[in-house]
Every structure is written in C-alpha cells, then in structure tokens.
Amino acid sequence: VAVGGFNAILRIIDCSTGKHEKDLIGHGHEIYEIKTHPFSHDLLLSASKDNSIRLWNVSTEVMIAIFAGHLGHVADVISVDWHMNGKFFVSSGVDHYIKVWKLEESVHKKIEESRSWDKKNAAVTKHMPFKTVHVPFPVFSSNQVHNNYVDCVRWFGNLIMSKSLNGEVTLWKPNINRRNDSIIVITTYQYHLDDPIWFQKFNLNSQANLLGIGNTTSDIFVFDLNDIYTHSTDQTKKPCQTLHVAKERETIRQIGF
Numbered sequence: 001v002a003v004g005g006f007n008a009i010l011r012i013i014d015c016s017t018g019k020h021e022k023d024l025i026g027h028g029h030e031i032y033e034i035k036t037h038p039f040s041h042d043l044l045l046s047a048s049k050d051n052s053i054r055l056w057n058v059s060t061e062v063m064i065a066i067f068a069g070h071l072g073h074v075a076d077v078i079s080v081d082w083h084m085n086g087k088f089f090v091s092s093g094v095d096h097y098i099k100v101w102k103l104e105e106s107v108h109k110k111i112e113e114s115r116s117w118d119k120k121n122a123a124v125t126k127h128m129p130f131k132t133v134h135v136p137f138p139v140f141s142s143n144q145v146h147n148n149y150v151d152c153v154r155w156f157g158n159l160i161m162s163k164s165l166n167g168e169v170t171l172w173k174p175n176i177n178r179r180n181d182s183i184i185v186i187t188t189y190q191y192h193l194d195d196p197i198w199f200q201k202f203n204l205n206s207q208a209n210l211l212g213i214g215n216t217t218s219d220i221f222v223f224d225l226n227d228i229y230t231h232s233t234d235q236t237k238k239p240c241q242t243l244h245v246a247k248e249r250e251t252i253r254q255i256g257f
Contacts, residue, residue, distance in 0.1 A: 002044055002058065004031030010046055012058055024056050026063045026132075032078045032199075038086050043111065045089060047077040053091050055107070057114035062130045064110045067091070067101050069136025078199065079153045088139075090160055092150035098162055100140035100174065106133050140174045142181040152201045156208060156225075159186065167193035169202055169213060171228065187228060189213075189237045191221040197251065205257035214252025218245050 002024075004010045008031060010024035029049035037043035042059040052068035075094035082089045092098045103111075110133045117130055146164035153162040156171060163169045169189040175182040195216045202213035204225075211223040221239040245252070 002034050002036070004034055004046060006030045008048065008050070010034065010044070010056065022058075022061055024058070024061060024063070026054055026056075026066075027052070029076075032076065033080050035080050035082055035089070038082050038084055040086065040111075042115070045080050045082065047080040047091060047093075049076040051075060051077060051093075053077055053080055053089070053101070055111075057111070057117070060114055060117045061119055062114040062117050063132050064114050065107050065133045065135055067135045067138075069134070071137050071141065073097060073099065078149065078151045079201070081154045083155050084157070090153050090155060091138075092153040092162055094149050096143040096146055096148060096150060096164075098142055098145055098150055098153055098160065099138035100160075101135065102139045104135070107135065140180060142174070142183055144181055144183050145170055145172055145185075148196075149198045151198045154202070154204060156204070161202070161204075161211070163200075163202060163213070165196040165198055167191055167215075169211065169223075185235070187235045187237055189223045189239075191215060191239060192217075192219065199253060200251070201254040203255050203257060210257065212255045212257065214255055216251045217249045218247075218252065219243065220245060220252060220255060 001013050008027040008029055012022045014021045027048040027050050031046050031048050033047045035045045042057055044056045044058050046054050051073045052066050055065040073093045073095055077091050077093040080091045088102050090100050148164045150162050150164055159173045161171050171186045172183050175184045193215050209225050214220050220243040222241040224240040
C-alpha cells in the first residue's frame with residue numbers, strides 16, 4: 001500500500017508484514033492524492049501541493065515523469081485519476097483548472113526503461129541517475145466547469161465527474177472539437193451542504209453505477225448513475241438514499257464502496 005501526506009514522501013508498506021518497505025522522494029510539498037495504474041500496478045501517480053503530478057515505478061523506486069510547467073497547474077494539485085485505458089489521466093486543483101494528460105511515446109519509453117533500472121547497481125557503478133522526463137503540456141485544460149477549488153475529479157467512462165465547494169458533483173465531457181477549453185455539461189448531482197469546505201472527495205462503486213459523497217453534518221448521499229441519459233428538462237439529480245452516520249455533526253472527508 002502507498003501512503004503520502006504532509007512530509008511530501010510516498011511511503012510503501014508491505015501489507016503481508018505491515019512493515020515500511022521503501023520511500024519515494026521527489027515532491028517538494030505535501031501529497032494530496034495517490035492513484036495506482038488500472039492494470040500496471042507497478043505504476044503510481046501522485047498529486048501534490050508543489051503544483052505537479054508525478055509518475056513513479058514503485059518496484060524500482062524510479063520517478064518516471066513530472067507533469068508540470070507553464071501550461072500545467074499553477075497551484076496545488078488536489079486530485080488525480082487514471083482513465084480506464086491507462087493512457088490518460090485527469091487532474092484538478094486550487095487553480096480551478098481540470099486538465100487531461102496523455103502518456104506520450106516519450107513517457108512510455110521511460111516506463112519501459114524504469115522496469116529494468118537497478119538503483120543499487122547504478123550507485124555502485126556510478127552511473128548517471130535515472131533521467132526523469134518532464135511533460136509540460138496537457139491535451140486538454142479548462143476552468144469553465146467550476147468557479148472555485150476543484151478538489152475531486154474522476155473518470156466516468158470517457159466522461160469526467162468533478163466537484164468544487166458548492167454541494168454539486170458535475171458530469172461533463174471535454175468538447176475538444178470546438179476549442180481546447182470547451183465543455184458540455186451533461187448533469188449535476190446536488191446534495192445538502194451547510195458549509196462550503198474543500199478536500200471532500202466523492203467516490204464511485206466498482207460497477208460505476210453508484211456515486212457517494214459526504215458533507216459537514218455526518219450525512220452520506222448516494223446517487224443512482226443508471227439514469228444519466230433519462231430524458232428530462234431538469235439536468236439536476238437528487239440522491240436516491242441519504243445515510244446519517246454519526247450522532248454529532250462531523251465532516252465526512254472521503255468515502256469508499
């Protein structure tokens with residue numbers, strides 16, 4: 001299991017022994033989210049307050065790529081998620097932007113190189129350290145979905161789900177044929193939120209037919225995603241179930257199915 005946080009270090013823990021196995025060092029500030037590749041489980045993405053997303057090979061302890069630059073995020077990157085095909089990922093952050101990144105050929109070459117990299121042997125033979133590739137250009141970038149921090153973003157097939165601080169999860173798609181930052185909003189999922197608060201993550205179940213999100217008063221809202229394309233004049237969706245999970249008013253930051 002991989003964990004990260006305030007000290008900017010990714011720690012890898014062996015679940016069979018419970019022991020701390022290795023550290024992945026490279027970020028310059030705290031880490032907000034970690035995502036494992038959908039089928040290459042040696043690959044890991046991390047999103048950080050240092051304005052970057054980084055791609056790691058956990059097995060060989062190599063930082064493969066840094067996704068950042070003048071066309072990248074200009075503030076904290078709070079959320080990141082892999083596309084199911086493993087060739088793209090999406091990121092969002094404090095700068096209100098949502099960006100889609102592609103693993104270009106240069107990154108794929110570095111991934112293969114990372115798998116044969118021997119860190120200990122490189123140190124003994126005084127070889128040059130692994131040369132991390134820098135990716136400054138996303139394939140899509142828009143701040144048109146939300147007008148505040150975007151603290152959670154997830155793929156839903158080829159569509160994107162994202163949320164800000166206003167008690168709504170928005171389902172939308174990039175309209176790249178029109179222009180690079182254009183979007184088409186499909187629907188919004190509204191839930192009760194007394195106080196605007198950031199760093200509250202929604203989640204989907206494994207079948208991607210349920211959406212769950214918490215609030216600041218101990219409620220969890222569950223939405224049915226099977227009726228996305230139901231014809232209706234109202235684009236907003238209401239929860240199919242509301243769960244109250246504590247006697248006191250507590251903020252639920254994240255849920256899992």
